[in-house]
Each structure stands twice: as C-alpha cells, then as structure tokens.
Amino acid sequence: MRILQIIDSLEAGGAERIAVSYANALIRHSEFSGLVVTRKEGPFVNQIDSSVSYLFLNKKKTLDFKAVFRLRNYVRLNKVTIVHAHGTSFFIAFLLKLIYPKVKIIWHEHYGGRIRESIRDNFSLFFSSIFFSSVFVVNHQLEAWAKKNLLVKKVSYIPNFATFEENYPNTTFLKGNDEKRIVCLANLKKPKNHLAILIAFQEMKLNDLGWSLHLIGKDYKDGYSIQLKEFINKNKLENFVFIYGSKNDIKHILSQITIGILASTTEGFPVTLLEYGCAKLPVVSTNVGYCPLIIKDNLSGLLFDPLNQSQLQQQLHKMISEKSLRDRFGMQLQEFVFNNYSKAKVVNLLLNKYKTI
Template sequence: MRIVQLIDSLHPGGAEKMAVNYANELANHIEESHIIITNQSGALADQVHANVKCKIFKRNKFNLFLIIVNLLIYLKKHKITAIQAHSSSYKWAKIIRTIYPNIAFYWHDHNGNRLDWDEVENKKIIQASKYFTGTIACNKTLLTWAANNLLTDKTIYLPNFVSVNSEIKVTTLFGDNEKRIVCLANFRNPKNHSFLVQCFIDSEISKLGWSLHLVGNTYNDAYFNEVKNIMDAHDESSVFIYGLCSDIFNILNQAQVGILVSSYEGFPVSVLEYGLTGLCPIVSNVGFMPELVHHLKTGYVIENNNSKQLIEAFKSLPVSDQWKNLAENFNKQIITNYAASKIITIFLKQLNE
C-alpha cells in the first residue's frame, strides 16, 4: 500500500498533528507513506520522519491550476493507492477521483463542532462526499453525523493516537518544579483561555506556589488581548505565556497537571500527550473528552464553562496527593488504549475490507 496524508498546512493544530502522526506511523507498516501539504508548511514539518515522502505546495490564487496538475502527476508517479484527506482537504476529492477513480479517498473529520458548523460549508462536504470511498471520524458524534448525512456507505470510527517524535529541548518552564499546570492550545476559539486564566487567578493557588503555563500560537487579536488584560488587571505573575513551541514533550515533562477546558472539541491530541507523559488531566466535558477522562478516576472533568467546578479542581491540587494517583491511572489508560500501533492496525484493516 502507498498512502498519502493530505492536509492544507503544517501549522500546529489537531488535524495537522494527526496527519503527521499517521504519516510517521504508517511508514513502519506499508510500502510507502507520503504527506502532501497543499498550501503552506509550518512548525510541524520538523516532526515528519525521514522515511516519509513529503511534498509541499505553496498555493495562491495564481498557481492553483499548476498545483492541481503537479498533484495529479505526483499521485500517478508514486502509484498512490489511498488518500487520507484531513479536514478541509475534502475539497480535492472530486478532482482526484475523477482523474484517478481507482485511488481510494478517505475523508478524516476532526471538527468537534461539526453539528453546529456553518451550514453552507457542511453542504459542500455533503456534495463532495459522493466522491469519498469512506469517512473517518475521531469521535462517535462525528461518526453519527457522517452516517446520517454523507453520501458514502463506509463510515469508520478511529480514535486519535499519540506518538513521541524526536525534538530538541529548548523551553524551560518558570515556576516551582513540582507545581506546574500546562495548557497546550493555540490562542483562539474554542480553547477558552480567558475562562481558564480567570479561574486560576480566582482559585488563589498561586499563593501556594502553583503556576499556569500557556503554550500555543498567539495572534495579535481581541482573543489574545482579552487574556492579557485579565493578567494585567490582577498583576498576575504566576501565569506564563510561551507562544508556539516545538519541544512539546520536553515541556510536558516539566509539568504535573495538563489542562484543556475548551467550549467544544473533537478528539484533542494534547490530552493524549498529557497522559503519555504522566500528567493529571483537567478537562471540560465536551467532544470525546468525557470518554477519554473519567472524573476522579483518571482526572478531573468539569461541565463546560463551569467556573465553580474548575476553581474547586484547582483548589484540590495543593491539599491532596489525589492528582498523583489520577495521573498514574490516566497514563496506564493512554498506553493501553491509544497506542499508535493499535490504531494503525485497525486503520489498515478497515482500508482492506
């Protein structure tokens, strides 16, 4: 088998990270693994393994036709048998399947807000789906939506998995070595940074040495400015913003708690990364997270935007070692259920059926 991961860019994000993870892991299981980026590269390019064939197109409104031609030539030259198109890359289905109908085209949906997504965009996906061989959903809600709406008979549920990629240690976190809470999320909706920072401040656990570390791409916009304004208003010195970082596992190995309190999610890879590195998770009950983290068994699960519950979770950290047991339980669960080799085996079996 020769499989291509198709993605718009390699800027850090959930869909982009999974495209890289699939490309890297498949390289150990099939004849050739490829990843094609149709718009622009990004920080995740450094995580693509040497045994993965990588092609990057820099699309603009003037060279779209040339990219289409070169993409089709690439697929034929490398005798590609299947394409796994992530998120907005579904748009290539009609062109590719019209020219090369024998190439299997699977669309991988990562959008945790699909049910409330733009109706026009969803209609475009439905129209394109008649060219899909099948659809891959990262949680059961997306699977149901696909089965009820898309014009393809094959719908596959595949949970995300986590892989450790080689990285150079660059980032050193501030604060007490044993009292760090980290959030891996780009500064944009629906990641709820303002809510997170306000609840951390209101919990007052910073007075006991705990600190909050925000890692993710920042944008000079109203969302980011709101977070900064909250910090400035409280003269907060225990919340640290690092921006975009490439040494994620190095960062996580310096923390004790991983948090993600988004207002909606699909299947966040960051929470898997928390588990793999032995962090105690604090998450909101959206998307796949309630199935991934079980309250007071493998972490803390709060209701969406419930400040009281989040503050209580924060306050519990300094007064008990319970979070250490939860972290250990979560680590075991992730290693057992979300190992890359296990998910890849299921994926290849589904493609061959």
C-alpha cells in the same frame, strides 16, 4: 498499499499532528507513504520522517488548478492508491478524484464542532462526499453526524494516538516553582477557552499559593490573544502566567508540569489529553467531545462543564489540594492511554480499515 496523507497546513494543531504521525507510522506498513501539504507549511514540517515522500503545493486560492494538476502528477508518478484527506483538504482531494478517478478518497474529520452544523453549512462537503470511499472520524458524535449528513456508506471511528518526538533538544525551561506548575497545551484560539482558566487562576488566587500557569500553543497575535494578555496585565499576573507560543519539546515541557488542564468548549478527540497521559499528569478537563471517554471523572482525572466557571474552580481546587489524588489520577490515566491509544494499536486498526477500501 500506497497511501498519501493530505493536510492543508503544518501549523501546530491536532489534525496536522495526526496527519504527520500517520505518514511516519505507515512507512513500515505500506509500499509507499507520502504527505502533501496544500496551503501552508509550519513547525510540524520538522517532524516528518526522512523516509516519507513529501510535497508542498503552495496552493494560493480555493480553485488553484495548477496545484490540483501538480497533485495529480505526484499521485500518478508514485502510483498512490489511497488518498487520506484530513479536515478541510477534502476539497482538493475531491478535485483530484474528478481528474484522476482511479484513486480512492478517504476523508478524516477532526473538528468536533461539526456536529452543531447542518448540511446547509457544509454544502461543498456534502456534494464532495459522493466521491469518498470512506469517512474516518475521531469521536462517535461525529460518526453519527457523518452517517446522517453525508453521501457515503462507510463511516468509521478511528481514535487518535500520541507519540513524543525524541529528536528535539530540551530548549524550553519553565518559570515558576517546581511541583506547582499548571499547563494548558492548546493553541490560542476561541474554542480552547483559555480565559476561563485565567479567571479561575485569578479568582482562586493560586499565585498567592505559589502556583504558576503555562500556556503552550501557537499565538496568533489576534483579538483572542490580546484579550488574554490584557487580562494577565490587568490582574498583575505577569510573574505567574506565561505564554510561550508553539514548542516542539513537548515531552520535556510536560516533565516539568504538575497538573494538565484543558477547558475547550468544543473538541473532537484532543491529542493533548493523550500527551498528558503519556507524561503521567493528573488532568482537569472539559467534558465535551471525546474527552469523557479519555478522562474518567474521579478515576483518571476530573471533568467540568466548560461553561460553568464555579465547577471548573471546584475541580481545580480539589486537584491542587490533594497530592495523593494527583498521583493516583496520573498513574491511572497513563495506564489507560498506553492500553487503549498506543501507536501500535491505532495503526493496526487504521491498516485494517484501509484494506476494506
């Protein structure tokens, strides 16, 4: 098999991370593994294995025919048989199929919020799906949505997996007290619901108890970001809540953390929870998307409704109050992640799906 991953950007995000991880993993399992980025590079470009064939198209607009023909030439030159398009890159994959029909197209959906959208909201996706050989999704809700709304017979659930890149130096040293650090590993954007975490931290007066909160993820410096920073300043939390932006040394960061938290109002399959598990962290998590299948409530972590502020605070209070509970949850989650979402297991499933295309 000669397989190409396509993604629109290499900004720090879940879909982008998975596209790079797939390209890197497939080097040892296929004749050719490539990665094409259509629109914008980003920090994940540094995580691409040197053995992966890489192309940046620098696409400037939706219908950029120059970029499409560059992609066709690349696919033809490298004798690519399967194009695995992640997220919004489905459209350029569709255009490629029109001018190079022999290639097989797989679309991989990572966005959990799609389940609340109709065909009318996704007309271009609906039409393009005629040309897909298969669709991969990251949770069973998306699987049901795709089967109902898209013109493709093969729809498969493929779980994510998490790996820590070992080639990054330990450059991020967190502020705050040891054994009393909470992290939210998520880009600063609306569905991630950071404000709910900030409100809980402030109303519970966790700073008076010596706790600190650390927000790791891309800061878009937009209205959402400004709202968070204004809340921090208004409540005089500058010495207890810290925003770091995107970071590469995630394994090192999580080794300094006591509790992991995720409060998204929408999720597909968050790699963040797998990373928390790999780091043996106890987790307080939103109950949306695939999260309840990773975090088993009161067994490997605590779940809450992201729209219920009091429930979030109750679960967070329970977690910070009982160290023995944290130790047990962290151990259970790590074991569950290693047993069910290992790189080897997911890549083997992926290869089997490719073979059916």
